[in-house]
Amino acid sequence: MVPARTHAVLxxxxxxxxxxxxxxxxxxxxxxxxxxxxxxxLTRGVPxxxxxxxxxxxxxxxxxxxxxxxxxxxxxxxxxAQPTRAPHPTSIPASGIDDKTVVLVDDVLYSGRTIRxxxxxxxxxxxxxxxxxxxxxxxxHRELPIRADYVGKNLPTSHDERVRVSxxxxxxxxxxxxxxx
Numbered sequence: 001m002v003p004a005r006t007h008a009v010l011x012x013x014x015x016x017x018x019x020x021x022x023x024x025x026x027x028x029x030x031x032x033x034x035x036x037x038x039x040x041x042l043t044r045g046v047p048x049x050x051x052x053x054x055x056x057x058x059x060x061x062x063x064x065x066x067x068x069x070x071x072x073x074x075x076x077x078x079x080x081a082q083p084t085r086a087p088h089p090t091s092i093p094a095s096g097i098d099d100k101t102v103v104l105v106d107d108v109l110y111s112g113r114t115i116r117x118x119x120x121x122x123x124x125x126x127x128x129x130x131x132x133x134x135x136x137x138x139x140x141h142r143e144l145p146i147r148a149d150y151v152g153k154n155l156p157t158s159h160d161e162r163v164r165v166s167x168x169x170x171x172x173x174x175x176x177x178x179x180x181x
Contacts, residue, residue: 039097050169136176
C-alpha cells in the first residue's frame with residue numbers, strides 16, 4: 001500500500017548534525033567516554049551507534065569506545081501480533097557492560113515498548129552502572145514511562161502517520177520522512 005502523502009523531515013546533513021550534537025551531549029553528560037558502551041538496537045540503531053562511535057572517537061580522541069548490537073526480538077511483548085522475524089545475534093563488547101554506562105541507540109522512540117524490551121534484554125546480559133537512551137527521532141505517543149536522554153529531533157506525529165528512517169548502511173540513503181496513510 002502506497003502512503004497517501006510523504007514528506008521529508010530530515011536529510012543526510014540534518015542527520016549528521018543531530019548525531020554530532022548527541023555525541024557532544026554524551027561527552028558532556030558523562031564527562032568523557034571512559035566508561036561508556038554504545039549499544040545499537042537492531043536494526044537501524046546499530047549503524048547509528050557506529051556513527052556515534054566514530055564522532056566520539058574523533059571528538060574525544062579515543063578510538064576504543066566499545067560498540068555492540070542488541071537484538072530485542074525475543075523480549076518484545078507483541079511477538080504474537082508481529083510477522084515472524086528471525087532473531088539476530090546480539091554482540092556485546094568483550095569488556096562487557098557490568099559497571100559501565102550503556103547508551104542504548106535507536107532510530108525512533110515511539111511507544112517505549114522497544115526500549116522496555118531492550119532494558120529487559122540488557123538485564124540478562126549484565127548489570128550496567130547506568131543506562132541512557134539516544135534516539136534520532138522522538139515521535140511521542142509513549143505508552144510506558146520512558147524518556148530519551150539524547151534526542152536528535154522531536155517530531156510530533158499523529159497515530160496515523162509513520163516515521164521512516166533511511167540510513168545509507170541499510171537503505172542506500174540517509175533521510176527521515178513522515179508517511180500519512
